[in-house]
Amino acid sequence: KAGVTQTPRYLIKTRGQQVTLSCSPISGHRSVSWYQQTPGQGLQFLFEYFSETQRNKGNFPGRFSGRQFSNSRSEMNVSTLELGDSALYLCASSPSTGELFFGEGSRLTVL
Amino acid sequence: ILNVEQSPQSLHVQEGDSTNFTCSFPSSNFYALHWYRWETAKSPEALFVMTLNGDEKKKGRISATLNTKEGYSYLYIKGSQPEDSATYLCARRAGSYQLTFGKGTKLSVIP
Numbered sequence: 001k002a003g004v005t006q007t008p009r010y011l012i013k014t015r016g017q018q019v020t021l022s023c024s025p026i027s028g029h030r031s032v033s034w035y036q037q038t039p040g041q042g043l044q045f046l047f048e049y050f051s052e053t054q055r056n057k058g059n060f061p062g063r064f065s066g067r068q069f070s071n072s073r074s075e076m077n078v079s080t081l082e083l084g085d086s087a088l089y090l091c092a093s094s095p096s097t098g099e100l101f102f103g104e105g106s107r108l109t110v111l
Numbered sequence: 112i113l114n115v116e117q118s119p120q121s122l123h124v125q126e127g128d129s130t131n132f133t134c135s136f137p138s139s140n141f142y143a144l145h146w147y148r149w150e151t152a153k154s155p156e157a158l159f160v161m162t163l164n165g166d167e168k169k170k171g172r173i174s175a176t177l178n179t180k181e182g183y184s185y186l187y188i189k190g191s192q193p194e195d196s197a198t199y200l201c202a203r204r205a206g207s208y209q210l211t212f213g214k215g216t217k218l219s220v221i222p
Contacts, residue, residue, distance in 0.1 A: 004154075033209070042115075042214040043155075043200070055208045090155070098143060099157040100210070 002026065004103035006091050012109045018079040021106045025072050025093030032074040033100065034066060037088045046089075049074055078108075086110045115203050117213035124191050125221050131187045132216040134201035138182035143204040146175055146186055149215070150197040158186075158199075191220045 005024040013019050025032050033048040045058035049068035066076040072093070078085055088107050092100035116135045124130050136144065146158040159168040164179040172189045188195055198217045202210040 031208070035212075040214075043202075043212040045209040045211065048208045050208070058209065097160065098204070099145060099160045100147070100155070101157070102154040104154050 004091060004093050004101055006089075006103035006106050008106060009104065010107050010109075012111060013081050014111050015081055015083060017081050018077060019081060019108060020075055020077045021089055021091075021108075023074045023076075023091030023093075023103060025074070025091075026095075026101055029093035029095050029101070030072055031094040032068055032072060033092050033094065034074070034076050035090045035092065036060075037090065037105075038084075038086070043090065046076065081110045083110050115201060115211050115213040117199075117201055117216050119216060120214070121217040121219070123219045123221060126191060126193060128191050128220075129187065129189045130191055130218065131185050132199055132218075134184040134186070134213055136182050136184075136201075136203040136211075136213075137205075138179060140205045141179045141182075141203070142206055144177055144179075144184050145202040145204070145210060146184070147200040147202070148197045149200060155200060188218075191218070193220045193222050196220045 007022045031050045034046040035043040047057045047066050048055050052068045063079045068074045086109050088105045090105045092102045118133050143162045145160050147155040149155040159175045161177040166177040168175050174187045177184045198215040200215045202212040
């Protein structure tokens with residue numbers, strides 16, 4: 001069974017640009033959630049989607065948005081990038097039992 | 112306890128030693144407690160999901176206990192091996208669909 005796939009794995013952007021990250025969940029998993037990790041911080045919850053509906057959103061500014069498609073694939077978008085957005089962005093899919101299956105992450109560097 | 116807190120932040124043990132870490136969390140509105148292992152350059156991997164007060168789970172040399180009334184969970188590793196070196200994360204799920212992660216305990220097992 002294929003795992004959670006995130007693309008791109010690495011990217012470099014400049015301040016003010018926007019970025020879109022993609023996540024393909026494990027087949028059959030309908031829940032997809034996104035987390036941000038910055039140095040010295042734990043995983044910070046961004047949002048969670050289930051059957052194309054956002055069920056919960058973390059404490060992030062409106063520049064951070066996401067969506068989920070009918071095939072459960074998900075994207076997150078960050079607009080007007082700031083230096084502080086440099087981070088590892090992890091996507092996780094989840095079956096009904098609740099545990100998270102993580103992708104390898106997308107490492108974003110904002111210059 | 113307002114947030115999920117883990118202690119110690121890091122520890123070094125000799126191969127063969129047994130060790131344990133603590134996860135403290137708000138006891139109100141509790142739904143589940145997760146443990147993950149995160150090895151360098153890999154994705155976080157689920158170890159346990161526990162929901163009931165008094166739950167004990169075991170996977171090989173690793174076990175975990177849960178006290179939801181007082182808001183803590185212990186993770187035990189018996190006979191540590193170098194391959195156990197990783198950051199161990201706990202996360203609490205409340206009534207919402209998001210997990211709140213601690214900052215982790217980084218374990219280094221010295222051969």
